[in-house]
Amino acid sequence: MPQTNRSLTINGDTYEFSGDPRTSLLDFLRRDCGLTGTKKGCDHGQCGSCTVIVNGQRINSCLSLAVMHDGDAITTIEGLGTPDDLSPLQAAFVKHDAYQCGYCTPGQICSAQAMLEEAKAGWPSFVSDDLDGEVKLTREEISERMSGNICRCAAYSNIVEAILETMEAGE
Amino acid sequence: MKPFDYIRPESLEYAAQQQQRDGGRFIAGGTNLLDLMKLEVETPERLFDLNRMPMAQIEPEGEGLRIGALVSNNACAADPRVRRDYPVLSRAILAGATFQLRNRATTAGNLCQRTRCYYFYNTAMPCNKREPGTGCSALNGINRIHAILGASDQCIATYPGDMAVALYALDATVEILQASGGRRHVPVRDFHRLPGDEPEKDNVLEPGDVITGVVLPPPPQGVQLYRKVRERSSYAFALVSVAAVVRMDGERIAEASLAFGALAHKPWHDPRIETLLAGEVPSDAVFDKAADLLLEGAEDYGHNGYKIPLARRTLKEVLRNATGGGQ
Numbered sequence: 001m002p003q004t005n006r007s008l009t010i011n012g013d014t015y016e017f018s019g020d021p022r023t024s025l026l027d028f029l030r031r032d033c034g035l036t037g038t039k040k041g042c043d044h045g046q047c048g049s050c051t052v053i054v055n056g057q058r059i060n061s062c063l064s065l066a067v068m069h070d071g072d073a074i075t076t077i078e079g080l081g082t083p084d085d086l087s088p089l090q091a092a093f094v095k096h097d098a099y100q101c102g103y104c105t106p107g108q109i110c111s112a113q114a115m116l117e118e119a120k121a122g123w124p125s126f127v128s129d130d131l132d133g134e135v136k137l138t139r140e141e142i143s144e145r146m147s148g149n150i151c152r153c154a155a156y157s158n159i160v161e162a163i164l165e166t167m168e169a170g171e
Numbered sequence: 172m173k174p175f176d177y178i179r180p181e182s183l184e185y186a187a188q189q190q191q192r193d194g195g196r197f198i199a200g201g202t203n204l205l206d207l208m209k210l211e212v213e214t215p216e217r218l219f220d221l222n223r224m225p226m227a228q229i230e231p232e233g234e235g236l237r238i239g240a241l242v243s244n245n246a247c248a249a250d251p252r253v254r255r256d257y258p259v260l261s262r263a264i265l266a267g268a269t270f271q272l273r274n275r276a277t278t279a280g281n282l283c284q285r286t287r288c289y290y291f292y293n294t295a296m297p298c299n300k301r302e303p304g305t306g307c308s309a310l311n312g313i314n315r316i317h318a319i320l321g322a323s324d325q326c327i328a329t330y331p332g333d334m335a336v337a338l339y340a341l342d343a344t345v346e347i348l349q350a351s352g353g354r355r356h357v358p359v360r361d362f363h364r365l366p367g368d369e370p371e372k373d374n375v376l377e378p379g380d381v382i383t384g385v386v387l388p389p390p391p392q393g394v395q396l397y398r399k400v401r402e403r404s405s406y407a408f409a410l411v412s413v414a415a416v417v418r419m420d421g422e423r424i425a426e427a428s429l430a431f432g433a434l435a436h437k438p439w440h441d442p443r444i445e446t447l448l449a450g451e452v453p454s455d456a457v458f459d460k461a462a463d464l465l466l467e468g469a470e471d472y473g474h475n476g477y478k479i480p481l482a483r484r485t486l487k488e489v490l491r492n493a494t495g496g497g498q
């Protein structure tokens with residue numbers, strides 16, 4: 001198989017991928033693009049610390065191959081805000097102490113960002129009483145929708161507070 | 172991970188022919204296959220990436236609905252038609268995995284997901300499904316998540332998924348493109364296999380077979396429910412699950428279609444239960460008879476015996492909720 005170059009748009013910039021097809025999207029971001037904000041926890045889809053947003057949807061970058069993302073638009077934590085210009089969710093996480101060690105945080109924030117969009121689009125969750133009703137992001141809904149992001153420091157309640165505040169500010 | 176050739180086929184027909192000729196795996200979301208490839212449980216020499224093939228649509232088919240093979244699990248669960256007419260399917264999908272995983276997981280990939288038997292995942296242990304003829308470590312090992320129905324002395328693994336359980340209750344059909352170019356339609360209830368002497372075969376797909384979609388029959392009438400019992404309330408596989416489509420006629424059950432997850436090597440469907448329930452006035456006595464039929468051949472392999480009373484209680488609860496009868 002001849003190696004063909006693939007081009008991915010990451011946080012608005014173009015990156016070429018021409019490496020070993022075994023490279024996960026996660027390893028490509030961290031190792032080849034120097035975007036080390038995205039974290040590797042389990043490397044098996046079980047923790048969510050590698051969550052990034054691909055074409056508007058959150059996915060686990062550890063269970064995807066870089067080579068499959070030719071032409072895709074990817075947003076990582078670095079693309080959401082910078083230390084001098086935090087995104088509303090990033091600022092709320094700081095304000096609410098929504099972390100201890102911080103390892104899960106980039107994944108939590110990318111996940112929450114995409115979750116707010118999913119809720120706007122009316123996507124139901126396992127705990128939604130009514131499949132046709134409007135989505136109201138209660139604490140219970142947020143916990144269920146964020147269950148793909150494990151926090152070993154158990155900052156869960158503050159994560160929910162940070163998300164609730166961001167939502168309310170955005171309304 | 173073992174090296175492989177990555178192939179982006181120009182057409183489905185090409186993918187089917189090449190895979191039949193040269194071997195290898197199709198890849199869709201990759202959420203199951205890549206997990207297993209990292210552990211070298213799966214070691215395909217080539218991957219055929221199906222992702223750019225035109226199979227990501229949900230469209231009417233007669234009075235039913237056709238879900239394309241590449242439709243993501245979230246897109247399917249959130250589709251207004253699925254939510255309105257097939258809520259058991261939305262509910263079952265939403266009970267599985269997480270939003271991140273379901274954004275990648277596809278209809279076909281979900282159907283073909285492999286068992287979560289821990290010995291299957293552990294390449295240091297014998298496993299007939301991973302390496303035929305080496306033995307089954309679960310039979311006399313830790314088998315808490317294993318099958319109580321339909322197992323063989325070669326393999327007692329379960330099919331772990333949720334979505335397929337709803338598809339069994341709905342009596343959906345799997346649409347397959349063959350390497351010859353022909354198409355075949357397999358009732359989903361005949362799609363997965365029992366382990367028998369060939370536990371390495373999870374389902375009836377032959378080399379070169381590509382799933383192109385799943386067809387749902389016209390919307391059934393009545394109540395649709397999915398109940399999943401698991402060790403934590405989110406992000407965990409089922410220990411027992413029940414999908415039910417139940418239509419009442421006044422006081423009596425007119426029709427009931429039931430399927431069970433995590434009890435066997437395939438979602439379990441037993442038409443005798445449906446015959447028994449039809450025409451009955453719902454009561455706990457009737458529900459117990461249904462559970463007796465379900466669990467007639469149930470076997471406890473040492474650590475999974477709890478599933479026998481759990482399946483009975485879950486079935487009874489679902490039937491109470493669906494019919495308003497009992498207790």
Ligand SMILES: Cc1cc2nc3c(=O)[nH]c(=O)nc-3n(C[C@H](O)[C@H](O)[C@H](O)COP(=O)(O)OP(=O)(O)OC[C@H]3O[C@@H](n4cnc5c(N)ncnc54)[C@H](O)[C@@H]3O)c2cc1C
Pocket residue numbers: 044045046196197198199200201202203204205206221240266267268269272275276277278279280281282283284331332333334380381382383406407408409
């Ligand atoms: C941490 C974790 C938790 C999970 N929890 C749950 C859960 O609670 N409930 C649940 O149901 N599932 C659960 N899953 C499993 C998940 O649903 C599956 O991984 C997913 O549905 C597989 O879909 P995919 O598109 O990613 O498949 P892939 O990984 O791409 O493929 C899986 C298999 O399907 C084959 N395949 C794919 N498309 C086709 C096609 N068109 N024709 C023929 N063969 C095809 C592939 O060759 C491969 O063998 C979980 C997974 C993880 C990692």
Ligand code: SF4
Pocket residue numbers: 286288289290291297298299300301306307308309310325326327328370
């Ligand atoms: S139960 Fe099946 S999958 Fe598990 S070890 Fe035995 S043969 Fe392998």
Ligand code: FES
Pocket residue numbers: 039040041042043044045046047048049050051060061062063
């Ligand atoms: S590193 Fe991807 S889910 Fe844990």
Ligand code: FES
Pocket residue numbers: 098099100101102103104105150151152153154155
């Ligand atoms: S802050 Fe430490 S894992 Fe979440």
